[in-house]
Amino acid sequence: MTKQRIFLFDTTLRDGQQTPGVDFSLEDKIAIAALLDDFGIDYVEGGYPGANPTDTAFFSEKRTTRSAFVAFGMTKRAGVSTSNDPGLAALIASASDAVCFVAKSWDYHVRVALGCTNDENLESIRASIAVAVAAGKEAMLDCEHFFDGYKANPDYALACARAAHEAGARWVVLCDTNGGTQPAEISRIVESVIAAGIPGDRLGIHAHDDTGQAVANSLAAIEAGVRQVQGTLNGIGERCGNANLVSIIPTLMLKEAYASRFETGLSADALADISRLSHAFDELLNRAPDQQAPYVGASAFATKAGIHASALLKEPQTYEHVPPEAVGNARRVMVSDQGGKANFIAELKRRGIAVAKDDPRLDTLIALVKEREASGYAYEGADASFDLLARRTLGRVPDFFTVDSFRCMVERRFDANGQLKTVSEAIVRVTVDGETKLSVAEGHGPVNALDIALRKDLGIFQNEIADMELVDYKVRILNGGTEAITRVLIESHDGAGARWWTVGVSDNIIDASFQALMDSIVYKLIKNRESAGLAAAQ
């Protein structure tokens, strides 16, 4: 039996932008589009060109290579022609492959919110879809409030869907805008729409999580016949969020009930990258990943000591609903586990660090990582710091230089012209190759000043670090209040295009930053030696 293709449509950058507390910059949008494009999502909806400067700039060029790049916007206003609607013009002019229009499909909202007639709204749908098609773009329609509208007036809701379909829309997307529809209602209404003549392979589902069932509603719609599913990364979105693609995709690809009948455009290798995708997105949002997230959470395959833990190790597949490695996750048994050691050896090998299984320093390293993670370090997001910790514990990092002391100062006062001015300065005392050097620098804030001062004069190593740069700096407070511990993550890169992440933890943000900055420099020096083919051990 040939499998039916399910198309994945991501609206993180458009509907996800409605999440309270989320406000994507242009740089955020570019980075997230690249994540989605690399992962292999079929459609990436980028925003609403013309509605705000960020989205307009984002759509000034095409931001994806594999994924279709989708612009979102309203159908033309009633009473103006398509050539006289500036909103429509902005959509068509954008560097998008496809346009997703949104239109009311609940007659009540047509009257109250749009203030036009039902027929005018249908005409706007037809005309807008036709213009997009004529401009050579793939056209689709989000039928807003479709399910509530269908319950109130099925004929009109259907008429909206049919108008788009007949005008040439590739997809007609049925939206549960208020998020309160139940799975059985979704099934029944989708079946009615298909029975009314719009084929399932032209229909999509857009669900919200207001009753905690966005994933179930999306899957119910697929079972009932739709072939496009809309959602967001980690389920971000307005109110309670949108359908979580990071949950839906593994279920579609791994659960027999779906995998036997459907296929996505993703390979098994892509699926194994989904945990990384999910965590990378949280990193971009600077928020802690949900440890209990289905499939990708750190706890998703974790078992506490108890009835299950020992049996789990005997026969994991009877205790795990899918193999954790299929989604790039890992089993975690929160007692002294046998699996841990093998994972470490594999990870070290991947980094070119060979160690024997019975080397006692390996046990020291495992204990050290556990202890440090318990105190706030996060090595999963700081590969270079993990690398250094491993090499140090195994005795393979030379003392390139030592920082004897440093001092940072931030002063805010009125300058000679009566303007408030803030000055940040750092002084570092460092010993390199037997020679002591004092460096001073000003910066934007104390960490920037410290970074500049640290890298100002490292003597014999100075040439080597000239091409490295701090590109991102993230701070998270681990426990609120006076007992707060600060975790700093720093991303660095160099002229060779390498990127690495380091971590520092302290109750003092400057101290935590200093640890991460030091790790970043030392890692760069190690990396230089490795790539020059020299042994790091001396």
Next chain:
Amino acid sequence: MTKQRIFLFDTTLRDGQQTPGVDFSLEDKIAIAALLDDFGIDYVEGGYPGANPTDTAFFSEKRTTRSAFVAFGMTKRAGVSTSNDPGLAALIASASDAVCFVAKSWDYHVRVALGCTNDENLESIRASIAVAVAAGKEAMLDCEHFFDGYKANPDYALACARAAHEAGARWVVLCDTNGGTQPAEISRIVESVIAAGIPGDRLGIHAHDDTGQAVANSLAAIEAGVRQVQGTLNGIGERCGNANLVSIIPTLMLKEAYASRFETGLSADALADISRLSHAFDELLNRAPDQQAPYVGASAFATKAGIHASALLKEPQTYEHVPPEAVGNARRVMVSDQGGKANFIAELKRRGIAVAKDDPRLDTLIALVKEREASGYAYEGADASFDLLARRTLGRVPDFFTVDSFRCMVERRFDANGQLKTVSEAIVRVTVDGETKLSVAEGHGPVNALDIALRKDLGIFQNEIADMELVDYKVRILNGGTEAITRVLIESHDGAGARWWTVGVSDNIIDASFQALMDSIVYKLIKNRESAGLAAAQ
């Protein structure tokens, strides 16, 4: 038509205890049982008496008045008589109203994990249920791995359920222990069990959230005929958590598809207390409530979008799937650069700030918010800073005090004992009521030192701010690299239980922190005046 009664079974204290990071003390258990009992849950499963000292102590007396108090434990071991099984004896001796036994119902696990025969396992089920019934307790059986077991060997899974039912179990609970079963499979298997002769009003469902569908699976089982639903507060539980009762209960009681056919033991007044219940539980766990939680999250009825926000205010019931007050929540229209004038006026009104629609200062405020949000401020996450900006623009904030200058210093060096030591110090020069004061403080890091120094001596205002405290501090870097801008969000609270959030933005983290700290203090002073019934304007 008489409605079918659905029984609510809470396992927060037993299965919820398996959540990574959760470890209830005896006092926690007593407090949580009281929350559940007051709320009106039918069954409160308290733990596993005999398995650990906390649970044994917890079951030394009855901890509920309205709810049935349930002890959990294994069926008797194979090969011993019920009178010779100390585990069973502890269950029967506990001060519980009911006993919930757990037994394997997947033949594979009977062989591998228990190492006994299929018949021995059935005999353990029968004998254990009979002993509990004879002791005057309500007896029930959790059929572990029921759905996976049914798929592997339906006859044996059914035989386990039937053994419990025939031995007098009030409830036979079908458990999706591994959490991977899909709603359609749950429906089909529940229907088969009922068809095999165990009536639905003797069946329960116990679902896990490993595919994000625990709520949907629970509701699918109810639709298929079961009449008891197990879950936890806020969905805590092993791996991805258990079914979230805080989502299931409102859906059962408010959604026509269920409310027309089913009833719980809860009144509408009890339902309106569910947001408080959910938040009180998070307080006990000392964790921040999930803002996006269905029904009870702070964002569950929040709107950000300009398109929806103005229409929402006209006719909220067409934009909200249930009325927020039905679950003790509230509507929230958030200010952000996407919102329109109507949003601003509504939000200001909610804050007790009256302004006419045609007041030119309102346009100034809107422009200011847009401009500041474009430069990195995020007012939707910083209500107190928005409040102050509005009052300042509308000319209603007195100059309580001015900070003339400050200086922060962080120094790391070797102390007299040769240990590395980091010291942070801040000096603030402030003018209050015509008097200039110099304050100095040390802290954990420069921001903490600055916070302490700022609030050390505010003269005539000092008494007023004595009860305020900084409880959280978040930092986000908005553009990576050297052009980075830092956004600081600070959460404060005071003795009256109020919480407020302020924001600061600068290329210097200390400057950004200073702005947010200043806003926090000034907001507290304004708030004191408002609650004292004085006009803030002077």
